[in-house]
Amino acid sequence: MSQQHSAARATTPTPAAAVPTVVGHRDWWRDAVIYQVYPRSFADSDGDGMGDLEGVRSRLPYLRDLGVDAVWLSPFYASPQADAGYDVADYREVDPMFGSLLDADALIRDTRDLGLRIIVDLVPNHSSDQHEWFKRALADGPGSPLRDRYHFRPGKGENGELPPNDWESVFGGPAWTRVDDGEWYLHLFAPEQPDFNWEHPAVGDEFRSILRFWLDMGVDGFRIDVAHGLVKAEGLPDLGVHDQLKLLGNDVTPFFDQDGVHEIYRQWRLILDEYSGGRIFVAEAWTPTVERTANYVRPDELHQAFNFQYLSTDWDAKELRTVIDRTLEAMRPVSAPSTWVLSNHDVTRHATRFANPPGLGTQIRLAGDRGLGLRRARAATLLMLALPGSAYVYQGEELGLPDVVDLPDEVRQDPAYFRGAGQDGFRDGCRVPIPWTREGSSYGFGDGGSWLPQPSGWGELSVAAQQGVAGSTLELYRTALRIRRTRPDLGAGDSVEWLTAPEGVLAFRRGEFVCVANTSGEPVRIPSYGRVLLTSGDEIAETAGGATLPADTTVWWTTA
The missing domain is CATH 2.60.40.1180 (Golgi alpha-mannosidase II)
Known part of the structure; x- marks a missing residue:
């Protein structure tokens, strides 16, 4: 940790209420291009091999020059890092590996000073098992009121040795873990990520307070992780005969896309609307249909929802037209923008997906035809940016980065990889730190290597190798975003x-x-x-x- 970070942690930043509001129309999000930063893999300022907030801050001019409207940061909160920060121990603290609250404050201010907006991740479906609530619930034992803030249940079987129901974790194996006193707790993801019980009023109170904390810091909005998962069906009924659960699946389940989630978001919207400057919510909501996704963006709920049906579509004109039409038709009645996306930190980069035959899904282990994949990825990008609505760009896709499909097993950190039967567990391939320079210990990512090994030849895909080079993927993105910004017939719309x-x-x-x-x-x-x-x-x-x-x-x- 740098001296700057160490000193900064001793001071609490003042709320950023006086930070200048970004110039732009109130409904900026209807046609915004938003860039996802995965902080641990973007830029490392202190040479420890892990990206950090100061590193992100140092690269903000690059994002401004790229031509995006806003930056979305994946989680940087205090966390044991069992699932790359999606296991949060304290929602109001920055993990020391990323810096301090002062670093977050400086990043928010600099982002807005550059004319950009900033969105942060919120993880309300589950906490870390190191969250103070969960640790106290374990210590207090069965019957403790604190256990009601999570889903603790007695087991089935003669001695309670069987899980309470047949639900499976997205990461593989049972969705239940038994503790020493015999009770079981629910975790739809890793055992280190116990699910909150959103029927308990304290949970709602806590997250409304967390929203206000970061809004007072000056953020422009929140990306809601597992937005479809907060509410579970009453009684936690068995799922019945089914294939192994996949996060990217389209099955109707008693733990995803329950109607009760919408009342939570209506309450949250009231809070957001108290703040000026056009603050927004975007939902990560995997639903059976795009019509179900539209429920999340009704006028009194959230503003955007990622179009995962589009992300999952093969490079095929007929299939693409079908999902485009259905999306526009579904969003029109709720007056919400379509929100297009091709890649993110959970799926194989589209330059690799499109390098392989169709039908393999969004988790692919094969490199495929690199030239074909890049050609299709560039074409898919121009198609996406021409569609009505908003678009998201995942860091490195503007460089045409492929997935790193040959990472050694011993360096992998995706928890699904170690649990066998859940998701494929190969998400590390899209999380390898991005290259900034042709040479160096980590191609400009930092001075101390990188937390995941970068491939040889990564420097030829770097910002330095592509900047100013006619025909490069980086210059294609810059040109496309400049045209999109200046043409009134691009961006917002519904047809x-x-x-x-x-x-x-x-x-x-x-x-x-x-x-x-x-x-x-x-x-x-x-x-x-x-x-x-x-x-x-x-x-x-x-x-x-x-x-x-x-x-x-x-x-x-x-x-x-």
């Missing part, structure tokens, strides 16, 4: 005008803007729609009769 196109091709118009994406794998002849603004790959060949669009390429046109 597209589909144009006739060959099989395997998507074509739509938005005002004087036209987007055409070729997913067919072969060059196709299309009409010429005017002047080309941007293409994801090779230049298209135009003739008097139209144009030839290369395989796996998206092109933006203006008809003006």
Whole structure:
């Protein structure tokens, strides 16, 4: 830990109520491009191999120049790190590996001074088993009122030796762990992540207080982790015969997407609306359908919900058009923006997903065809950024980073990897620290190596290797975001005008803007729609009769 961090922890920052409000319209989130920072893998300021808040702060000008509107930070709270910070021991403290509250305060202020907004992660479904509430509940034993803040139950069987029900953990194995006094507690994720009981009023009171704490610090909103999981069906009924639970699955279950979650978010919305400046909530809500996702963004609830149906769609024109249409139709009645996303810290990067055959899902262990994956990833990005609504960019996708699929087993840290049968447990591959320079002990990530090993050749994908290089993926993103920001027919909206196109091709118009994406794998002849603004790959060949669009390429046109 640096001297700066050590000294900073001795002082509590003042609330950032006086921080200048970012210039922009109140509904900025309807067309925002928001960049996800995974703090441990973004930038390391003190050479300990772990990214930190000061590292993020030092790279903020890069994000401003990239052209995004806001930054979302994955958890940096005090945590034993059993699940990369998604096991929170104290929601009002920064983990020392990331810095201090003063570092968080400085980061929030600098972000807003640069004209950006900042969103932080909130983890309300579960805490760490090192949270003071849970430790006291264990110590007090059966019958303690503190145990009612979690889901403690007696077991089944003659001596209570069987779990209370048949629920399974997303990370594999039973969703219940037995403690020394014989009772069991529920954890839909790792045993170190006991689920809160949201029927208990103290839980709601605590999280409303946590919201106010960070809003007073000056954050612009919250990404809600497992937003679909807070409320469980009454009586915790058995699930019955089923396949091993997958977080990315679409099954209706008694522990996900229960209607009771919506009353919680209506209460939270009242708090958020007390604060000026357009503060927002975005839901991580895995639901069976995009129509169910729309329930989370009704006018008196949350503002955005990640479109995981879109993220899960293969690079196929017919499938993409179906999910785009269903999304726009579902969001229109609730007056919410569609929120598009291609990658995040929980799924294989789309440059690798699209490098492999379709149908393999969002957890892929194969490198696939790197050139094909990058070509499709660039094309998919231009398609996403042309759609009506908001979009999220995961750190490193603007560099075209692939997943690191060959990490040695001994360096893996994903808890699912060690529990066998849950998710594939290979999320570490998308979490490898990103490269900033061509050379150095960690390609500019820091001066002391990196917490996950970076591949050889990582420097050729770095910011330094791509910055200012025509045709690089970084410059493609910068150009696309600049065009998107300056064109009134891009960004917010709730509809597209589909144009006739060959099989395997998507074509739509938005005002004087036209987007055409070729997913067919072969060059196709299309009409010429005017002047080309941007293409994801090779230049298209135009003739008097139209144009030839290369395989796996998206092109933006203006008809003006």
